[in-house]
Amino acid sequence: MSGSDQRAVVVGGGLAGVTAALELADAGLRVTLLESRPRLGGLAFSFKRGDLTVDNGQHVYLRCCTAYRWFLDRVGGTALAPLQDRLDVPVLDVARPAGPRLGRLRRSALPVPLHLAASLARYPHLSLAERASVGRAALALRRLDPADPALDGVDFATWLGRHGQSPRTIEALWDLVGIATLNATAGQSSLGLAAMVFKTGLLSENGAADIGWATVPLGDLHDTLARERLDAAGVRTELRTKVTGISRTDEGGWRVDTEDESLDAGTVVLAVPQREAHGLLPAGALADPDKLLDIDTAPILNVHVVYDRKVLGRPFFAALGSPVQWVFDRTDASGLTDGGQYLALSQSAAQDDIDEPVSVLRTKYLPELERLLPAARGAKVRDFFVTRERTATFAPTPGVGRLRPGARTDTPGLYLAGAWTATGWPATMEGAVRSGVSAAHAALAALGRHRDHPLQEAA
Numbered sequence: 529m530s531g532s533d534q535r536a537v538v539v540g541g542g543l544a545g546v547t548a549a550l551e552l553a554d555a556g557l558r559v560t561l562l563e564s565r566p567r568l569g570g571l572a573f574s575f576k577r578g579d580l581t582v583d584n585g586q587h588v589y590l591r592c593c594t595a596y597r598w599f600l601d602r603v604g605g606t607a608l609a610p611l612q613d614r615l616d617v618p619v620l621d622v623a624r625p626a627g628p629r630l631g632r633l634r635r636s637a638l639p640v641p642l643h644l645a646a647s648l649a650r651y652p653h654l655s656l657a658e659r660a661s662v663g664r665a666a667l668a669l670r671r672l673d674p675a676d677p678a679l680d681g682v683d684f685a686t687w688l689g690r691h692g693q694s695p696r697t698i699e700a701l702w703d704l705v706g707i708a709t710l711n712a713t714a715g716q717s718s719l720g721l722a723a724m725v726f727k728t729g730l731l732s733e734n735g736a737a738d739i740g741w742a743t744v745p746l747g748d749l750h751d752t753l754a755r756e757r758l759d760a761a762g763v764r765t766e767l768r769t770k771v772t773g774i775s776r777t778d779e780g781g782w783r784v785d786t787e788d789e790s791l792d793a794g795t796v797v798l799a800v801p802q803r804e805a806h807g808l809l810p811a812g813a814l815a816d817p818d819k820l821l822d823i824d825t826a827p828i829l830n831v832h833v834v835y836d837r838k839v840l841g842r843p844f845f846a847a848l849g850s851p852v853q854w855v856f857d858r859t860d861a862s863g864l865t866d867g868g869q870y871l872a873l874s875q876s877a878a879q880d881d882i883d884e885p886v887s888v889l890r891t892k893y894l895p896e897l898e899r900l901l902p903a904a905r906g907a908k909v910r911d912f913f914v915t916r917e918r919t920a921t922f923a924p925t926p927g928v929g930r931l932r933p934g935a936r937t938d939t940p941g942l943y944l945a946g947a948w949t950a951t952g953w954p955a956t957m958e959g960a961v962r963s964g965v966s967a968a969h970a971a972l973a974a975l976g977r978h979r980d981h982p983l984q985e986a987a
Contacts, residue, residue, distance in 0.1 A: 545800075549797075563765070566767050569749075572587050580911075589958060614634065615737045619631045677930070680928070774942070797945055812939055826876075833870070886912070
């Protein structure tokens with residue numbers, strides 16, 4: 529193997545790029561990781577606001593997210609992002625004429641699908657007939673193959689309607705979960721991706737949907753700890769480094785140009801968003817590179833509110849009958865220690881709000897929090913701000929599956945990674961890590977270097 533063959537360049541320091549760099553380095557390659565931002569972590573990061581450490585958005589994962597759990601273990605962060613012992617989601621409906629009502633979605637210790645039966649039977653936000661219809665739809669969903677290309681062209685809402693799901697059932701159950709995981713309503717979601725989410729998370733194993741989240745800022749996991757592990761693995765990491773071009777060398781390798789230097793390598797992993805990847809791909813790398821431009825994006829808005837006192841007595845809850853979707857207590861993770869409380873509202877599929885001024889969002893969401901949380905009505909708002917990710921995820925619309933490329937390109941030595949590639953998952957931290965593993969292992973296979981797949985025990 530030549531010196532160039534032993535070198536790899538990973539472009540992009542999000543979860544996909546960090547994963548690819550670690551796997552390549554662990555296999556013995558000399559890896560350079562290039563990231564244009566001043567930090568690692570991609571779209572799951574933290575920043576300082578006064579004395580607070582703020583996550584740009586609330587990110588959670590499920591027990592079935594085996595790749596992200598592997599990533600946490602690899603960077604030494606498992607204890608900092610614990611999972612629930614058992615799925616338990618409080619759901620508060622404030623639109624009832626009789627007044628607000630709290631329900632819960634939680635599992636028992638029974639096997640699938642009985643593990644959710646008792647919870648659904650008591651779920652107060654659906655009628656008895658609607659609860660019965662959910663069970664029938666779930667059984668039909670179990671029979672679907674998410675990898676079937678025919679499912680990619682159908683929207684999830686149409687399928688749900690065909691299987692007896694009322695608009696209320698879609699709102700109070702299917703979209704409650706689906707909007708948070710897919711970043712789209714059922715009507716805007718590919719049946720293939722929706723089937724994958726619900727089959728894997730709710731209908732595969734008893735504890736698959738147990739929820740985990742970071743008890744520290746995301747930057748501690750995806751930047752600080754990740755950088756330490758990259759350094760320990762021998763990866764050269766360059767931040768604030770913009771890649772300006774990728775080209776073939778006369779010897780058949782690759783040259784990666786930045787604003788400051790040129791790097792030669794036998795392997796390049798392009799782990800950047802799809803539009804950026806399109807701009808960097810050399811001619812001939814994909815048969816139809818413009819497909820990448822057809823992969824649309826979807827926004828996520830996070831509303832951050834700091835109160836002068838505690839107004840929420842649980843870690844999180846989901847809301848119905850309100851524009852508020854999910855509310856999380858971020859007090860401890862942010863470093864707030866003076867008796868106040870910091871809440872983060874995670875608003876997925878936020879096309880209607882993403883460009884609204886902060887003043888408009890304040891007028892909209894503070895009264896809603898007072899409707900949901902009576903204790904907030906007498907509390908003083910110390911701070912109110914928003915974070916916007918206009919291109920937070922790829923849009924999981926029907927037909928998106930035929931647009932997502934695999935890890936391998938048509939040019940040897942060049943690979944793609946990112947949650948938008950063909951992982952089979954929607955745009956999640958899990959999908960990002962899986963894509964990084966796939967790209968690294970495709971590269972290693974081409975070099976004749978066998979490496980055990982970190983997820984093979986879970987596969």
